[in-house]
Amino acid sequence: MGVFENKFSWSKSRDEKFRECPRQYYYHHYGSWGGWDASAPAMTRELYILKNLKSRHMWVGEIVHHTIETALKNYVTTRQMNLEKYLSDMTARMRKEFRESRDKNYRKIKKVVGLFEHEYESKIPDSKWMEIHETAKRCLTNFFTITFPRLVQPVPVENWKLIETLQEFDFEGSLIYVKIDFAFMDQEGLKIVDWKTGRTEDVDNEIQLDCYGLFSKEHFKIPATSIKTVEANVNIAKENVRQMIEAKMDFAKHYLRNSIAGMKRVLKDEAKNIAEESNFPFTENEMTCRYCNFKKVCAKWR
Numbered sequence: 364m365g366v367f368e369n370k371f372s373w374s375k376s377r378d379e380k381f382r383e384c385p386r387q388y389y390y391h392h393y394g395s396w397g398g399w400d401a402s403a404p405a406m407t408r409e410l411y412i413l414k415n416l417k418s419r420h421m422w423v424g425e426i427v428h429h430t431i432e433t434a435l436k437n438y439v440t441t442r443q444m445n446l447e448k449y450l451s452d453m454t455a456r457m458r459k460e461f462r463e464s465r466d467k468n469y470r471k472i473k474k475v476v477g478l479f480e481h482e483y484e485s486k487i488p489d490s491k492w493m494e495i496h497e498t499a500k501r502c503l504t505n506f507f508t509i510t511f512p513r514l515v516q517p518v519p520v521e522n523w524k525l526i527e528t529l530q531e532f533d534f535e536g537s538l539i540y541v542k543i544d545f546a547f548m549d550q551e552g553l554k555i556v557d558w559k560t561g562r563t564e565d566v567d568n569e570i571q572l573d574c575y576g577l578f579s580k581e582h583f584k585i586p587a588t589s590i591k592t593v594e595a596n597v598n599i600a601k602e603n604v605r606q607m608i609e610a611k612m613d614f615a616k617h618y619l620r621n622s623i624a625g626m627k628r629v630l631k632d633e634a635k636n637i638a639e640e641s642n643f644p645f646t647e648n649e650m651t652c653r654y655c656n657f658k659k660v661c662a663k664w665r
């Protein structure tokens with residue numbers, strides 16, 4: 364196997380990390396690089412394990428997204444949606460992943476889920492874990508019984524364009540990654556759907572949706588006025604539709620340009636994407652540290 368190159372790319376989560384704590388960003392994107400190899404230096408390996416931890420709230424979101432993806436892909440070939448089967452599969456998966464995480468198997472085996480709460484031995488009562496399972500069940504039930512029949516089923520599968528496909532596009536010489544949950548064409552144009560699983564609105568989601576718009580405009584060769592984004596919250600069964608306009612795309616380009624420039628400015632070697640730890644300061648916000656995956660190794664706390 365060839366050696367993977369740590370190429371610079373932009374994503375919304377990368378931008379958030381950089382803004383929240385530059386040192387956390389360094390650990391995640393540079394310090395952990397190569398740590399998938401068991402023979403990597405101990406610190407690199409540790410950073411890699413910690414970087415892959417997810418909170419229980421992220422975990423439930425990922426499981427619901429993945430179950431919806433599987434159900435939609437299966438619907439394309441069978442035209443069947445079987446809620447009971449998917450609820451049962453999802454519950455089995457959650458139980459398995461919970462046990463594996465509690466036993467810290469992610470420290471020994473690749474691709475095993477590791478939860479922040481287990482790594483940091485947070486005292487989460489059983490009732491809170493049960494709430495997580497209830498949330499997952501509610502999201503999936505809402506999707507099957509409300510969102511799918513209302514938003515998706517009326518669209519012929521021939522007009523479904525993307526289901527959870529990782530895409531990339533070039534923005535002024537930098538790679539941008541987007542993963543669109545679902546997209547379809549109807550008589551109005553393209554609808555880009557983003558499944559949400561939290562009870563509250565993600566106020567920071569606009570830049571993500573605008574990036575989906577930027578990608579889709581180029582990819583499908585359509586004007587901004589033919590694109591709408593739909594935030595479909597399956598936790599509360601509500602959709603929020605937004606028209607894409609050129610002015611928003613211009614704003615998104617401006618945002619991307621500034622964000623990328625900020626990240627590249629602190630690199631030791633921009634062309635080779637090489638970073639030096641000391642150029643990435645610690646956040647002063649202790650709330651960010653409290654929920655940071657890297658807290659146990661971060662120099663600020665040692």
Ligand code: SF4
Nearest residue numbers: 384387645652655661
């Ligand atoms: S523990 Fe705090 S300072 Fe250290 S990387 Fe995490 S957020 Fe940054």
